[in-house]
Amino acid sequence: MTAETLIEDDRWTQIDLPRLTDQATAATLTHLGLDPEACELTVLACDDSRIAVLNAEFRDKPTPTNVLSWPSEDLAPEIEGDTPMSPSPDITGEIALGDIAIAYDTCAREAAEAGKTLRDHATHLIIHGLLHLLGYDHIRDGDATLMEETEVRILGTLGIDDPYRVD
Incomplete structure (x- = not known):
């Protein structure tokens, strides 16, 4: 698998984002029956100001977000x-597969607010972004x-609790 991680914000190095990305993408692709060794993607590890520019440019939303995805191919059902x-x-x-961008500031804030590491x-957001590259979405309820x-x-295969469960 070629998962190239481009670190624009050095704060991502504290969690070894390239290694985390490799683990999250391998788990996702394997779960979906795809050969991780055959797949390529790029992850841009940036900050809120950079992702706000990307969000404005590609989604007409000039605000920061946690993760963005640009699929190479439209696989949506x-x-x-x-x-x-x-x-x-x-x-x-x-x-x-395409490209993902993840913003440190938003990710760190959301993690702290939710009491998560x-x-x-970040693992959840990488998986989420990769699923978008693979045609998954959350606009329609069934999707x-x-x-x-x-x-x-x-996430369970990686030992990470259900992020949607409310205790």
Whole structure:
């Protein structure tokens, strides 16, 4: 697997984001029956100001967010709640999945507010972003249910509690 992590904000180094990204993406791809060694993606580890610019440019929302995704291919299902299509390898057998950006400030704030570790929350957001690259979404209720259930199962394989459970 080629998961290139570009560190723009050095605060991400405290949790070894490249290693965390490799673990989260391998767990996600394996769970979905994809060969992690055939897949490629890039993760931009930035801050709130950078992600706000990206959010404005690509979503017309000039505010920070926790994670953004740019899929290489539209894999979304037409029918609400259906499983997305599988990505297609190129002629060399590689599967280009796309790009993810994750903002340190928002991620750290959300983790603190939820009483979670930065590492666990960042892992969740990387999985969330990767699922977006793979055609999962949370706009329609049926799709949101599928995406959340998938996230919870993958996080469980990594020993991370259900982030949607309210105690």
